[in-house]
Amino acid sequence: MTPIPASLDTLLAALRDSLGPRHVVTDPADMAPYLVESRKLYTGAALAVLRPGTTEEVGFAVRACTQAGIAIVPLGGNTGLTGAGVPQGGMVLSLERMTRLRSVDPVDATITVEAGMILQEVQAAADAAGMLFPLSYASRGSARIGGGISTNAGGIAVLAYGNARDLVLGLEVVLADGRVWNGLKALRKDNAGYDLKQLFIGSEGTLGIVTAAVLKLFPKTRSSAVAFVGLDSARAALALFVFLRTRLDRDLTAFEYLPPFALDIVLRHVPGTVRPLAEAHSAYALIEVASARPDADARAALEAALGQAIEEGLIADAALGASGAQDDALWRLREGVPEAQTREGASIKHDVSVPLSRLPDFLERAGAACVAAMPGLRPCGFGHFGDGNIHFNLTQPEDMPAAEFLAQWGRFNRIVHDIVHALGGSIAAEHGVGLIKRDELVRYGDPVGLDLMRRLKAALDPKALLNPGKVLGPTAGETPPPA
C-alpha cells in the first residue's frame, strides 16, 4: 500500500468537509468498481474516489488536490474502451452525482445538461421536449454525457449528425487550478475570440473537467427505413455508398458494413437473429434512411434507391424492413457484432479510420496481412463505413488458447496501424487514445503536432495532474498488457 502522508489526511478531511463524508470514498471494496474498466484490460489504483455534487464542489476538489500535487482522474459512466478513466494513483473524480437537466428549449433547439447525466436520459429529455438528441452508441444506458464529450464519441448517428464535437454548443469546465470556465453559450455562431470549448472536447479529461454542456437538438425523426444488402465486395459497398449519398442526400443516416464472418457469428451467437438474405454474399451493408419531414416516405425512398442500385448492378440482394420491428431486427444484426465476437473467442481490436476512397484497400490489405501473419485468424472489420471508420477486430484462430492469441496484441497493432498510417488514416477514430494507444499516438503522430499537443497540455495543466499518463502519456515504458 502507498503510505498515506499526513498532508493526505489533511486533504481528505478538507474534501470530506466540502463534499460530505459519504462522497469521499476510501474503503477498498467501495472503491473497487471505480478502478476497473469495462473490458478489464486495466486495473487502476487510487487514494480515494471523490463524488462532488456541484460544479463548485468539483472546483474545490480539483483546487485542493492539485495544490497538494495529487492527480485527478475524471470518470463518467466507466464505459470507455481505452483505459482513459483508469487511475494510476491520485484521486478518481466521479461525475455520477452531477446528473441534473439544467434546461431544455425546443425553440433554441438546445439542452443544457450536467456531465454525469446518462446518455439515454439526455435522449429521453430531448424526446420529452419534442426534439431529437442524436448522439447514440451501444453503452448509452450507462455512459454519461461528459464522457461522450470528453472522448468526442462517435456511434451510429455520425453520418447525419456528426460526432459529439459537432453537437456541442457550449461547455462549463473546471480547470486544473480549480477555476470554472463558464462557456455555456447556446449560440450557433460565435467568433468572440478563440473557440475554447474545442480544447476540452476529445481531450479525455487531460486539459480540464467538463461539468456541463449545451447540446444541439434536432427535429424528431418521423419516417425511417432500414435495409440489409448483400454485396460482391467492399469495393461494391463503396460504390453503393457513393450512389446512395448522391441520391438520398442528408436523408441517408446510416451506412454500416459487415463482412460475412461478422454476420455468421451474429447468427450463431445472438439469440433471435435470422439470416436476412437467402444467399451468402462477400460483403453486407446496413442502410438507414430517415427524415423529420412529415411528407417524407423513407421506405419508398429507400426502396426506389435500392431498386435502381440493383438495376445498375451495385447490389446482389437486398432485404427491406417492412415495419419498425423488422427494422430493429436488421439493426440487431449490426449491433450484435461485438457480443458475437466476445462469444466467439478473444479479439484484438482496432478502431481506425481512413479516407472513404481507401476503405476497400484498407480492408483487403489489412485482412490479408493479418491472415498471413497468423493463419486461422479471422479478421472482422465492420462498422461505420459511411464515416470511413472500421472496427478492425481480429478474432482468434479456433484452436488457439486466448492468452496465446492476445499476447500478439502489439504485433497486430503494428501490422494494422502501419497500413492505416500509409493510407492517410487515423489509429484512433472514435474511441480515443487513453492508455491503450498513447504509445501508438507517439509512434504515428506528426512530431510537430505532438509538440503542439504537449504545449497545450503544459499551458492548461502545468503540473500535469489532470488525468496524467493519458493521451500523451509518459512516453517511456508502461505499454499496457492486453487482457
Place this chain on the structure above:
Amino acid sequence: MTPIPASLDTLLAALRDSLGPRHVVTDPADMAPYLVESRKLYTGAALAVLRPGTTEEVGFAVRACTQAGIAIVPLGGNTGLTGAGVPQGGMVLSLERMTRLRSVDPVDATITVEAGMILQEVQAAADAAGMLFPLSYASRGSARIGGGISTNAGGIAVLAYGNARDLVLGLEVVLADGRVWNGLKALRKDNAGYDLKQLFIGSEGTLGIVTAAVLKLFPKTRSSAVAFVGLDSARAALALFVFLRTRLDRDLTAFEYLPPFALDIVLRHVPGTVRPLAEAHSAYALIEVASARPDADARAALEAALGQAIEEGLIADAALGASGAQDDALWRLREGVPEAQTREGASIKHDVSVPLSRLPDFLERAGAACVAAMPGLRPCGFGHFGDGNIHFNLTQPEDMPAAEFLAQWGRFNRIVHDIVHALGGSIAAEHGVGLIKRDELVRYGDPVGLDLMRRLKAALDPKALLNPGKVLGPTAGETPPPA
C-alpha cells in the same frame, strides 16, 4: 518613416533570396493596396509585403521574421470586416500566390486547396468535380479561402452546412517559429490526440498561418425554391422559423430576416429590384428550401409548407419564386441590403448573435434603445435569423452629417452590446474580432476564458509576433477610430 536598421536590410535580402525579389514588396505605391482594408476604417503600415509562393517559403519567411523579432500579419483577399488583416508595423504576408488546387476527390467528398485560392474558385472546382462546396458570402469573388478559415466565416449556407469550422477536415499551418504542421487529413473521424486544427480556425492568424486545407464537399443541389414572406413581427418570424424547421428538417437551407426599412432602402437604391408583396408588412423573411435528392420537389414542398403556415396564421403574405430567375430576384432583395445601406448614408455596424428564442427580444430592445438614444436614427437589424445572427446596423438620421453620426460608434456599441450580453449572446458572431472588437471582447469576455485565450497565445506564439494586437490585442488604449 520608420528608420530601417541594418538588420532589417539583411532580413529583406534573405527574404528576396528565398521568395524572389518581386515578392518582397517595399515600394510604397505597390504596398498601398495591402495596407487599407475594405471599409477603409483602418490604414496600416508595414515594412514590406511578402508574397511567398509555397508552404516552404511561408515557413522560411515566418522563421526569418520572428527570429529577427519582426511581426507578421497574414493577409488573404483583404475582404475582412474587422481590421484583422491591417498591419501595424512588421511584415504583411500575403497568401495571394498560393492558389493551387491540390486535389479534389468526389468519392472522399473532399477538396484540398491552398489558402490563397479565391472562395468562388473553390466552389467552381467542387462543382466541376460534381460536388458542392457550400461556404458562400458576398465577397466570394475576391475572398481567399484561408481568410474564411482563419475567421471561421459564416455566410448564407450556415443553416444547412455550418460555419467554415464545420467544413474543415484538415489543415496545413505554418507556426510562429516557421515549422510546418501537416494536419491535412481527409477523415470524418479522428480522435488521435487533441484536435489541433480547431486552434487555427477562427483565431485570425494570431496562432499560426493556414497555408492549405482539406474541406468537406456535399452532393450538388438538384432542386431548390425561394420565397419572400411578409410577417406581423419578429416574433412571428421566430414562430415561422420553428414551424418550418420542424416541417422541412434539413431541407430548410436559409431563413433570412429583413425589417421594413431594409426592404425599403433596397427597393430605393438597388437597380432592378421590385417590391415582392402587394402590401407592406412589419417584418420579412427570405426562405430557401433545397435538396440534392433527384426526386425532391423543393418548390412543391415550400409551397405546401407556406400554405399551411398561412392557414395557421403564421404568415401575412408570401411570394414564391416560380423560376430560378425569380428566386435570384428574391435573393437580391436580401443580398442588396449592405449596398443599399451604404447608399442611404453612414452606418454603425454590429455583427451579433443571440439564442434563437431571444431574437425578437433583441430586435425590439436594441431598436428601441438606439432610437431613444438618437431620435431619427434608423435601425436596420437584418440577416441570418435562422442562425441567431443579426447584422444590427444603424443608419444615420437623414439630416445628420455622417462624421457626426460615426463619432457615436462607441456609444452605440455599448448600447447594443450590453443588450446582446444580457441575452446570452455574442458580440462577434461571424465576422470575428480583429481590431474593431478587441476591446469589446475584453469588456464582455469571461475573465477565465480570456485568461485561457492568453495562455494559448503564449503557448503557440511566445514572442507575440503573429498578427499582434488582433483579437486579444494590447488591451491598453488604441480604440480604433471609426471611418
